Amino acid sequence: MNQIAFLLVPGVHLLDLAGPAQVFSTAGDFGHPYTLSYVAERTEVPSAQGLPLTARSQWPELGPEDLIVVPGWRVHPRVAAPVIGEGVLQALRDHHARGGTVASICAGAEALGRAGLLDGRRCTTHHDVQDELARHHPGAVVVRDVLFTVDDRVVTSAGIASGIDLALHLVATRHGPAVAAQVARDMVVYARRNGGEPQASAMLRHRSHLDDTVHRAQDIIDTRFAEPLPLPALASAVGVSDRTLTRLFSRATGGLTPLRYQQTLRLERAEHLIGHGATVDSAARSVGFEDARMLRRLRARAG
Template sequence: MSHIVFLLVPGVHLLDLAGPAQAFSTAADFGHPHTISYVGEQPLIPTAQALPLVARVDWPDLGPEDLIVVPGWRALALADSPAIGAATLQLLRDHHARGGTVASVCAGAEALGRAGLLDGRRCTTHHDVQDELARRYPEAMVVRDVLYTADDRVVTSAGIASGIDLALHLIATWHGPAVAAKVARDMVVYARRNGHEPQASAMLRYRSHLDDTVHRVQDLLDARFDQPLRLPALAMAVGVSERTLTRLFTRATDGLTPLRYQQALRLERAEHLISHGATVTAAARAVGFEDPRMLRRLRAAKADL
């Protein structure tokens, strides 16, 4: 039985903490128990969501098979993060030096950076602070726009919900992918995502505009991206001409036509299926391509970017 310790920092985000904790707890329900502890530098930890948490201030004895997780906290910039004592940072270093694993969610990577554990290692964090993390720790190899990284027992993940992906990855490493899949199903997680998948899907990347007509068309495409959706039908659905729809759509999405947007959705879903064992032909059919060669061309074009 391994010991999992969550280091709670003032301002901690509840989902950064609760997501991984739920995954490890669910694994225990399926016969893979872990001792879970919550440690802080003070006994009462305020959270970003105004629900105070009680933490122990003494650390349990940890060995090489044990894990320390640092959930993220609310901060507009990593430089404004809460103070973390030198003794706590030394404990993180010592645990890793003894063969233990250290992980972080979102801004929690800042704690690992202060402890010197990111130097020379691949790491990631929330997309809003990736560039700042790279500036603050130039020896770190910050990988942008991925869900999580694992490098020499230092595991880092992006923002908020990606902590669940990190936990499922660790459960798969410890107990096998079947157990991780069982935990994911029990948690009603749509799919266990690989670390290299993007933090923001195509359904989110092109939604920062304020054009209601385009949002309505995107709603249609998001829901039925695997079906033939012709421009005349889309234009009729939102009550504008084909020419007007194309003009509005390309302006709102930085140059994408509705067809290109639909292809982006199909490509992203196909890549997910392929990463989980599907063949290119099967993935192409699942996302609506009649000819797998179209999917191959889109993947090749993406690889050349």
């Protein structure tokens, strides 16, 4: 995902657009730059909140590594859904056929459905229009009560603020959860919600606090969790005593010590490796355990 192209439809919700755009823009501030572009059938696009937007009418050149995002629009029973031209729908189909990823926020899933990209795939949308999406596109597998789904490079989210969760997930997938945690923290979105899937990262689950000392300690652990991190060295790095760091850490994370937090990250990464074919022994070594016995104990405890 070097380029992110946002397809703007009349009545677009500003937060559907701005939330993911801010995630990718902030990732660029931390050394992972993206080129953001905004495309529409007409260069002037009215938003649902009344702010007029300006877009380009020509698509940028997109490769398989790039992403198209369709933000949602205002849905009202007395207002017809926006017309989306066949040329735009073909652009969505072509990008996916070339190996690219397409994503939708909220009612934007309707555009993916009209392009035929939801047939046989898991998807979701805002709870107000889930029934409508299922009725319009009977070949789609509409999943309810989740924040986002990912199926064969088709990514859909429930709507509004969940677009931020979706974008953070994409950043975590490409750059690792530590980068996503860094972006979330900078956006003051410490508690990234999971998508109803097991990909939720402990790095983000335990960021729902405002203790800067603990965040700095977590920054170190996040990037070096496979290394030995003695408590005295960690405490010294953030400028407090061992006892103070342990007390602050436990209070901020709901009872975790720095060591237990590190073990949680190691276990999560090991489970990911095992799920992708690694042996328990090799996974244990990859995440910093000298042998597999500790990993087996942690897996048994978690199970």
